Amino acid sequence: MSAADCDIAGICAHPDDAELVMGGTFALEARRGRRLALLDLTRGESGSRGTPAQRETEAAEAARILGVAHRESLGLPDGGLSPTTEQKDKLVEALRRLRPRVVVAQHWEQRHPDHSAASRIVYEASFLAGLKNYKPELGPAFRPFKIVYAPGVTEPAEIPPSFVVDITATWDTKMKAIRAFASQFTADRGETVPLPFDRFQHAVEVAARRQGQRIGVDFGEAFVTRETLQVDDLVSLRVPSI
Numbered sequence: 001m002s003a004a005d006c007d008i009a010g011i012c013a014h015p016d017d018a019e020l021v022m023g024g025t026f027a028l029e030a031r032r033g034r035r036l037a038l039l040d041l042t043r044g045e046s047g048s049r050g051t052p053a054q055r056e057t058e059a060a061e062a063a064r065i066l067g068v069a070h071r072e073s074l075g076l077p078d079g080g081l082s083p084t085t086e087q088k089d090k091l092v093e094a095l096r097r098l099r100p101r102v103v104v105a106q107h108w109e110q111r112h113p114d115h116s117a118a119s120r121i122v123y124e125a126s127f128l129a130g131l132k133n134y135k136p137e138l139g140p141a142f143r144p145f146k147i148v149y150a151p152g153v154t155e156p157a158e159i160p161p162s163f164v165v166d167i168t169a170t171w172d173t174k175m176k177a178i179r180a181f182a183s184q185f186t187a188d189r190g191e192t193v194p195l196p197f198d199r200f201q202h203a204v205e206v207a208a209r210r211q212g213q214r215i216g217v218d219f220g221e222a223f224v225t226r227e228t229l230q231v232d233d234l235v236s237l238r239v240p241s242i
Contacts, residue, residue, distance in 0.1 A: 006070070007034040009100035009144075011091070013081055013118040014044040015059040015073070016181045020204060021150035022104050023066055023174035024167025025221050030067025031170070037070040037098050038063055039091070041118055042078035054183045062180040065173060070098070081117035083124050089138060091125035096139030103144045107151040107159060107224055115152065123147060149224045153207040154200065161222035162229060164211045168218040171208065178204070215239050 008029055010018040018026070018038050026036055040059060043052040056073065063071040074090045081087065095103075105122040106115045128134050130143025151159040167174060211220035216239060231237065 005035050006037045006098040006100040008102045008104065009037040009039060009095075009098055010104045011039045011041065011118070011122050012106055013041050013112070013114040014078065015040045015055040016044070016062070016178070016184055017106065017115070018104075019062050019066070019174065019177045019181070020153055021106065022221060022223075023062075023177050024170045024208070024219065025104075025165045025223075026068060027066045027170035027173040027177070028165065028167060036066075036068045037072075037100065038068050039094055040071070040073040041076045041081060041087075041091070041121065042114070043073050043075060045078045051183075055181070058181045058183060062177040065177040065180060079114065081114045081121065083117065083120045088121055088125040088128060089135065091121060092129045092135065093138040095126060095129040095144065096142045099142045100144055102146045102148065104223070105147060105149050107149040109155070109157070109159060110152050111155060112152075119149060146225075149226075151222055151224065154203045158210075159222070159224060161211065161214070162225045164215045164220040164222050166212070166215060166217040166219075167208065167221050168212065171219040174208075175204075 008026070010022050010026060012018045012021075017040075026038075030036055038059075044055045045052045059071055059073075072094070074094060076087050076090060103122060103126060106119050108116055108119040110116045110119070126144050126147055130141055132141040134141070148162075151161070208219040208221065211222045212218050214220065214222075
């Protein structure tokens, strides 16, 4: 993908993270002809299931299913994400190369430490990428226009969304992309991770139905912005009040 080719970039800690929290939205944007990229900060090498090679193959297939044109891993340490200069610079280079107008990141309040760290890395790298005199060897300065954050689907505390995207039309595509990660999401009688597969799949659906209910649709994905959103036309507002 060339520098001018990316409209939206999803940036998450591990392969499969994006599919869980923004997969339906990305499939929807792909149908609109938007040019999409996914960046996995790590290869998921510290996970309890699968190998980095397996997860790389699965990630490529999931991206194909969603209609994402470009996917890459920055190779940062799984289980060791931290907003260090070295780690942020890897993302600065990628942002300056892909030049996405919108970045979708993981919400900063997460049970998994890597997810929380990824949120901070994305924000700080996006800021640094726009500084003309910050390490020009990493590429010409560029800063995304908008960063939105996707809450996790299995977190115990619910985070009120700034907006919800109707993913009813792409729900099946989202689930197909999740199932592409067979090493992670195939039932295993010897399950040792805290959340068994069947309960996990149920939790993903419950989260999507709960967010969809907020806007009167079957399935939704929630997003949060730090800044206030602008409305230009009161009559065009969706979702009834009563």
